[in-house]
Amino acid sequence: MQKPMGVGAGRKPEWLKIKMTSGASFAATRQLLGRHSLHTVCRSAMCPNLQECWSRGTATFLLLGNVCTRTCRFCAVGKAESPPALDPDEPKKIALAVHSMRLKYAVLTSVTRDDLDDGGAAQWVETLRAIRQLTPSTSIECLIPDFHGNNSALDLLMAEVPEVLNHNIETVPSLYSKVRPQASYTASLKLLLRAKERHGLATKSGLMVGMGETLEEITTSLYDLIRHGCDMVTIGQYLQPSPAHLPVERYITPEVFDQYRDIALTLGFRHVQSAPFVRSSYHAETYAQNSESLP
Numbered sequence: 001m002q003k004p005m006g007v008g009a010g011r012k013p014e015w016l017k018i019k020m021t022s023g024a025s026f027a028a029t030r031q032l033l034g035r036h037s038l039h040t041v042c043r044s045a046m047c048p049n050l051q052e053c054w055s056r057g058t059a060t061f062l063l064l065g066n067v068c069t070r071t072c073r074f075c076a077v078g079k080a081e082s083p084p085a086l087d088p089d090e091p092k093k094i095a096l097a098v099h100s101m102r103l104k105y106a107v108l109t110s111v112t113r114d115d116l117d118d119g120g121a122a123q124w125v126e127t128l129r130a131i132r133q134l135t136p137s138t139s140i141e142c143l144i145p146d147f148h149g150n151n152s153a154l155d156l157l158m159a160e161v162p163e164v165l166n167h168n169i170e171t172v173p174s175l176y177s178k179v180r181p182q183a184s185y186t187a188s189l190k191l192l193l194r195a196k197e198r199h200g201l202a203t204k205s206g207l208m209v210g211m212g213e214t215l216e217e218i219t220t221s222l223y224d225l226i227r228h229g230c231d232m233v234t235i236g237q238y239l240q241p242s243p244a245h246l247p248v249e250r251y252i253t254p255e256v257f258d259q260y261r262d263i264a265l266t267l268g269f270r271h272v273q274s275a276p277f278v279r280s281s282y283h284a285e286t287y288a289q290n291s292e293s294l295p
């Protein structure tokens with residue numbers, strides 16, 4: 001099977017050099033997040049776009065604390081079997097931050113809390129309601145964990161009708177045991193289908209490449225997503241957060257990202273972002289501008 005065009009995982013290629021930006025709005029975002037003592041996936045997952053996004057006054061809020069019960073090998077978020085208890089003020093604090101940042105489009109995500117009966121679904125619901133109360137005009141994208149396949153927890157959250165329901169499949173099925181051992185490719189697809197069929201939501205998913213997948217495998221996964229009613233997809237280069245994490249197998253060229261975009265658009269995705277630095281919530285608000293055309 002053909003390995004996608006790319007360069008071996010030695011020195012980072014030119015196209016992965018980050019242009020550092022900082023300025024007043026970057027500092028303002030950092031201060032504000034600090035003032036509300038909020039976690040962000042931007043920082044916890046060491047996102048390469050942090051500087052750019054915070055300078056644009058956007059951030060992705062991390063709910064349910066910043067310690068996860070899963071051990072995905074690509075992820076820099078802290079891990080423990082029993083993370084600290086939930087912060088009861090978290091929903092209000094996030095709503096205040098969204099209000100202070102005057103966000104028209106807010107992206108929420110969370111760690112996975114398999115230690116909680118509802119996986120943290122009730123705290124998610126409280127957070128959406130708190131944001132809606134303070135800033136009713138803000139669109140909300142929820143990048144959710146799989147809640148261990150707990151359908152009543154999923155329905156509880158999906159019934160809040162976020163503008164976009166996002167759940168990443170992250171990689172191709174052949175790499176699951178290596179990349180996200182506690183997750184299930186089929187369960188993730190079923191979650192997206194449930195959001196579409198049962199709740200009529202606009203759905204989105206994401207893939208990281210450069211971990212050993214083939215071009216055919218990516219194409220098949222894109223097809224699987226379309227077959228499960230997925231409207232939008234993001235495809236970005238995996239970057240190793242530390243030597244303790246999964247090594248990068250290949251730096252995929254921008255040309256191949258363009259190829260993936262063309263394949264995804266041909267398969268019928270309404271919106272596609274495919275480029276080395278693309279992450280699940282990178283420029284997520286651009287989708288909102290087109291979401292009217294979504295079901």
Ligand code: SF4
Nearest residue numbers: 068070072075077112
């Ligand atoms: S479930 Fe999410 S936060 Fe937890 S380790 Fe995996 S990717 Fe990271």
